Amino acid sequence: MSNLPGDVLCRRLQLSMILQHLRVFETGGGISASYAGKLLADAGAEVIKIEPPGGEPLRRWSASGAELGDKDGPLFQFLNTSKRSVIGDPSDPEVADLLASGDILIDSTDQGLPPAVIDAARQANPALVLVSISPWGRTGPYAHRPATEFTLQAECGGIGKRGNPERPPVQAGGVIGEWTAAIYAGVGALAAARAAGRSGRGDHVDVSMFETMVMTMNTYAWINAEFTGDTNPQRPGRNVELPSIEPTADGHVGFCTVARQQFLDFLVMIGRSDWLEDEEMCGYGGRWKRRDEFRAAMHAWTTQRTTAEVIAEASARRIPVAPIGTGATVPTLEAFSGRDAFTTNPSGGFTQPAIPYQLHGADTRPFEPVPAAGEHTGQIEAHTPQSNRGEPAALPLAGVRVIDFTAWWAGPIASHSLALLGADVVKVESIQRADGMRFASAHPPSVDQWWEWGMVFHGANTNKRGVTLDLRSPEGVAIAEQLIADADVVIENFTPRVMDGFGLTWERLSALNPRLIMTRMPAFGLSGAWRDNTGFAQTMEQLTGMANITGYPDEDPQIPRGPCDPLAGMHAVFATLTALEERDRTGQGRLVEVTMVAAALNAAAEQLVEYPALGRQLPREGNRGPRAAPQGVYPAAGFERWVAIAVANDHQWEALCGLLDRPDWADYDTADKRRAVADSIDAGIAEWVAPQTDADAVEQLLAAGIPASVVVLGAEIGGHPQLLARPFIESINHPVCGEVPCASLPFRFESSPDPWTKTPAPTLGQHNHEVLGGELGLSDQDLAELEDKGVIGARPSGL
Template identity: 30%
Template sequence: MELLRSAPIGVVSFGPGASLAAWMLAGLGADVRHRTFANNADLDCAAFIDGAEPASGSDPFGDLEAPVIVTDAPFTSANRAALERISRAARVVWITPWGCDGPWAERPASDLVLHAAGGWMSATGDPDREPLGPPGPQASYLAGLFAAVEAAAAFALPGGARPGITDVSAAEAVLATTIYDAVAFQYFGRVRPRTGARYAPTQPTIVTLPCRDGFVGIHATLHRQWVLLAEAMGHPELVRDPRFLTHGDRAEHLAELDAYLLPWLQAHGRWELFERLQALGIPAAPTPDAAEVLSLPHLEVRRAWRDLRLPDGRSVRVPVLPIRETFVSPAVAAAHDGREGPWRQGALRVVDLSMGWAGPLAGHILACFGADVIKVESHRRYDWWRGGTPGADPELQLHERSHVFNGVNRGKRGIALDLATPVGREALLRLLRGADVLVENFRPGTLERLGLSPERLLAENPGLVVLRHSGFGSTGPWARYFAFGNTIESLSGLAAATGYPGGPPRMMSNAYGDPVGGLTATVGLLAALAARQRDGRGRCIEVAQLEAMLPLVTPVLLEYQLSGRVPPRRGNARPGSVLAGVFPCRGEDRWLAVEARNHFEAARLASVLGTAETPTPAEVAAWCKVRDRHEAAATLAAAGVPAAPVYDEADTLAEEPFASRGFWSGEERAVVGFHLYPLLPLRRDGKRFHPGRPAPLLGEHTAEVLRSLGYDERAVESFFQEGVSGSVPVPP
C-alpha cells in the first residue's frame, strides 16, 4: 500500500509502542528508517521489527534525519537533550510512560502498572479478588497507536509536521480508552465495581458464561437483542416478566436470570451458540484461544495473516496491516468552489454517519485536530450509544444523558435525517458533495441499499475519502455478523488469555476492540488524506475491527506458535518478569500493582522490604497490607521499582499523574450540565487538543445546516413536518 508513499519518518524503538507505530507507518508506504533496541526474542515486538536495523547504545538518534521522528526512548536527561535538539528541525513524537513533565515523569513503569494507574483494572475481575490487567503490553501498544495517529497527521493535516515535540503519555492513552467511566462517575455518582463474568452491573447480558464445551461471550446490549435472546432460550415470556423488564431489573435478579441462561448454554457448544446467536442478530463470540484464532476461516478468507521468518529459521504467522484501500476515484478532485455551505472556512470537512464508539472516535480525533465534523443521525434510528427508549419519559430526555455518547461526540455538530426517505438521502448527498471525509460503520451493504455506494459517492465528489469500519470487513463468511467492542476483544483471543490462573476467561472493562479499531481507522483515514494531497483522488478505506485487534494480541499468538502450548491465564503475572502482581493495601478495595521485570529491580524491591533475596508474593502482600497505597507506590518508585495504585474512575479525576497535566477539560452541555471530560493523550509543544464544543443534542443543528445547503425556510420546515428530521426520538 502506498498511501504514505515516500513520507520520510525516522523511528527509534526501545519497546512495543514505537515498534508498532513503525510497522503501521511502513505498511502504509512511508519511507521509514527504523532503528530498534528490541530483538526477535521479545514476543512483544517481534512482529513489528523485521527489517529494522539494530540501534547503537551510544548515539541511537545520530544521523537520523526526517521531518517526523517517533520514539519510545526512556525518559532520561540525556534522551531529553537529544530529542530537544532534534525537535528544532523535526516533529518528534515521544512516547513515555507518564508524560514528559509532571511529578511522575521520572518514575519507573511497566505495562502492568500503567494498566493499574490508567483505570483499566479496577473494574476487571472478581469482586472478592484482586483486580486484573490484560496480558501483554497493551498500554504500550495503545500509546503506539496514538503516536501513529500523530505521525500520519503530520503528512495529512496543515501544521502537523512543524518542528517541535509531541508528548504521548502511555498512562493517558490507557485512561483515554476507559469507556468514559470517569464521566459516568460524575453523572451518576457511582464507582463501577468488579463483576466477574459480567461486563458491568448495568449490563447483565454482556457476559462470558460456561457452555457445553467451553465459554461463550454474549453481548446483548440493546433491548431488541434481549428480546431475541429470550426467544433463543425458548422463553419469550421473560421479556414481559417484571424481574427482567429493564437492564436494571435484570441486574437485580441475576440468579433468576442465570437459572434460565446457564441450563440452556450447557446444552449447546460454543461454536453452535456463536453461529445461532449471530444469525439472530445478537453479537456473540465463542471465546477462541490463540490456536483457534490462527485458524479462523473468516480470517483465512480475508488473508489476514502473513508469514514471518525468524532469525533462527522458524516461520510464524503474524497479522497483516489491518488497513485496506478498496477503491480509488478514477477522477481527480476539483478545488472547492469557494462556497463554504455549512462548513467552517479552511477546516477539513467530515461527515460522520457512524454509531457507538469506534467510528465516532475517529470523528472526535479529527475534530480535536481542527476538522469541522457534522454527525448525521435520525430521530427514528439515532446513535444507539445515546441509550434511552423512544417515547419513554420525554421530559427526562434519557437520550441526552449518556456519558459515553456525550464523551466521544464532543467537537461535532449534529443533524437528524431519515435516510430511509428520498428527501433525507438527497440532503445527505448535498452535504457529501462538499465534504472531504465520510466515516461510517454500518454493516456491509447498508450504504449500497441506500443508493450511497462508495462508487456513487466518489462519482459525485472525486475527492471524498470514505472510511468503512465494520466489525468484520466487507467480505468473508462473517461480513454481516454483529459486533460490539467486547465481541472483537473476545474473537481476537484476548478474553481467553485474560483471567485468574485456573479460572474462567474474563472481559476487560472497556470493550477494548472499539478504541483499538477507532485509532487504527484514524491512522488509515489520515494516510488516505495524505495520499489525496499527493494525487488529488478520493478513495475508500476499509478497517475491520477484528483485524485491527490482531496486532495487539501478537505476543499470545507467537507464544503459542513457538511453544506449541496455548498460553494459560496467568492473572497479573508477566512472562519474563521476576515478580509481578497486584497486592491489597490499607483500606477497603485498595490495591497496588508492583512489577520487578529483572533481577536489578528485584534487588531494589528486596532492599525496600528488607529481605535477603527476591521477596515472594506473600512477603510483598504483607508489606503492602499495612501501608497506604500512595505511600507504598512512592516508596517503591523512588527505589526504582515500577509500582502504581490501582485507580478507579474517581481516583483518575483527582490523582497524579493526571491532575497536573491538563488531561481533563471542563465542559457545559445542555441537559446534563458541567462536567470534566478526557482529552487526547497528546500534547503538541505543550498544548492540548480541545474538541471545541460539547456533543450535539439530537438534531441540534439540522435547520442551520439545511439552510446552508440551499434549502429555503419553507423547505426546512417541511423536513420537520414530514418527519424527515426531528429532535425528539420516535419509534422507527
C-alpha cells in the first residue's frame, strides 16, 4: 500500500509511460538501432522490431564465441527488453501498411529502406520521422564506401592518437562507435518527433556513425590544428596519458589529472614534491619526453601499495582515481554502492546496467521480457500517430530557454546539442572560475586573451550566449535566480555539493519556478558511496571495463580517450527531452539525474552482460576483435603511415585473397580458421601493404569491396571530404580567433538545410549587457557596480 499522496502516486505511475503516445519501428537491427529503440522503449514508447525470417542475426551473437543453444545472446537480451517483434520485410504489403501507423522509424539496413517503401509510409503519414543510421550517412562522397566500426575508428582520428609510439596505434575496444551512433540516433528521433508533434511534418534524421565518432573520439583536434597551424604529418600523434593506468601491488589502478592542481597533488602523493617547480615535468609535453623517468618514480610508489590503498589516498586528495573494472568485477565496485546502477534482465536472469538516467519522483518502466522472433506477427493493433498542434515548422527546441552552469566537456556538449536543436542557451561562468576548458588553450599565457583559444571550449559552446556571475556572492545568486525564474531547463555537471553550496538546490529552484526541469550530471550520482568523488571521462573508462578491453594483451590496459563525455552528454539530452515531453503535458517540472558513470556502463554493456550470462570475460586483443578476421593496422610507406583493414565476412575474405594473389589462403574460409592463423595472415597483409602509400593501398582494398582506411591523425580531419560535403564541420567567425571550423551535430535534418551553427562560442562575459541588462533590466550603473565588485566581468581573475 503506497503512502504517497494521490497526485504524486498518479504522476509516478504515468511517468514510466511518458512516450506511450509514440509507436516506433526498428529495421536493420544491430547495436545502433536496437539501443536507440531501447532508449525510447524504456521511456514508454511502443517499439516494434521488424525481423527477417529466423530472427535478427544479433540473437545468435556472443562476443566471446560461447555456444548459446536455443537461447538469445545476452547482448540481444539487454538491448531488446520491452519491445515487440514481427517477422517480415518492409517491402511486404502488410509490413508497409504497419509502417504508416508509426511515429518513428529507425532504420540501420545496409543500403537503407527502398525509397518506394519510405515514400508510401510518409504519404500515408506525413508526420512520420525516419531515422537512418549508416556508417557515413546517406549522402556525401563516401556514402557507399565499405566500412566497419574499426575502419571508422581509423578514419575519424581515434586510432591514430592511441597507444605507445613503440607499437602500432591501437583501437578502442568494445565497438564504442556503435553505441555513440545509437545515443545520437535516440536524441535525433525524439527531437524530430517533438517537432512533428507541433507541425504535423515529419523529418529524416540522417545519422552518420563516422560523424558521431569524430565527435566522440577526436576531441576537436582539427580546431587546435587550425589555431596553432600545426598539421605536421611527420609528427606521430599517439601517446598515453601520464599518469593513467598504472600497476599496483595487486593489480592496476587508474588516475586522471586533467587539472594542473590535480597533477601537483599527485606529485606530492608519490613523494616527488621536488618536481613541483619543474615546469617541464608539470607540462604534458615535457613529461612525455621524460616518461621513463616519470614512470619509474610513479611505479616505485604505486607498486608498493595495493589498489585499495592507492584509491584511498588519492581520493583523500581529491585526485580522480578508480579501480580497473572487468566484466566480472564492475557490479561489485564501491563506486556503485548505494546506487541502483544494476538490475536483472527479465529474460536471461543476469545482471545488467540499469536505465542510465533518473527522473526523480517517478518510477522507470519495468523491463518486459524480450520477445521471441515474430512473437507479435499479425497481432499489432491499430495505432493513430500522434496528433499535432498545427504550428509552423521550427527546430525542435525553439522557444525553450536553458540556463547552463556546465563546464569541461560532458555538460557543455549536452547544452551545445540543446542549443543546436534550437534552444536559447545562456552559459553561466564566473571570472573567478571560468569553464576549465578555456584554459586548455592553443596559446600560452603570453598571448593576449589566451583563454579564448581553447579547442574544446569552441567545439562545445557554439550557439550559446555567455554571462559571468560569481555565485559565491549574494548578488550573483540573486541574478541567477532571476535567470532561472522564467527558464525551462537548468543544466549543471558539478559534484553535488557545488550547487547545494550556492543555495541553488532543486527544492529552491522548483519553488521559484514549478515548470523548471533541472538536469544534474554528477559523475557518480546525487547519492551513493562516491557521491562527492570527482570524475572525468578517463575515470569512467577505467571503472566500467572499457579500458580493460583496450590495448595490447601484453601491456597495461589503455583508456579509449574521449567517448564517455559525449555519451554522458547525449544521455542527458535524451533525458531532458523526455522530461520536456512530460512537462508539455502536465505543466510540471522535474529533477533529472544523469550520471556519467551510468551512461558509460550502458555503452560497456556487452562485456558486462557476457560475464554474468555466460561466464566469459572479453579479452584485450590489440587491434583484433570478434567481429572481423583478419582485422589490424599495418605499416605503409612513409613515416608513421598506417592502413586499417577489417574483413567482416567470407565474401570480403575471398576478395582479399584475390587482391593479394594468395590462393594458398583459400582454405581459411571461416572466421574461426582465420583467427587460428592470425599471425601468419597479418604478416602476409603487412608484406603487401609495406611498399605502398597508405592511400594507394586503401584505394585498391576499397575497389575490391574490403573495408579499409588510412589511419588519420586527428589534426588532419578538418579537411575530410565527407565532413565538408554533408557538412559536419561548419566555419563561424569568432571575434578573437577569426574563422573557427566548428563541429555541428552528427546527423542532418531533411527539413533544416541551413547550417546548425549560427553563432560562435561566446567570449567570457560577452553577453552580460545583453542578457543581464537588456533582458533582466539591470542598468548600466548596476552592471558597473557589479563589475567593480567582481560579480561579473570579462577577464579571468588571478591570472
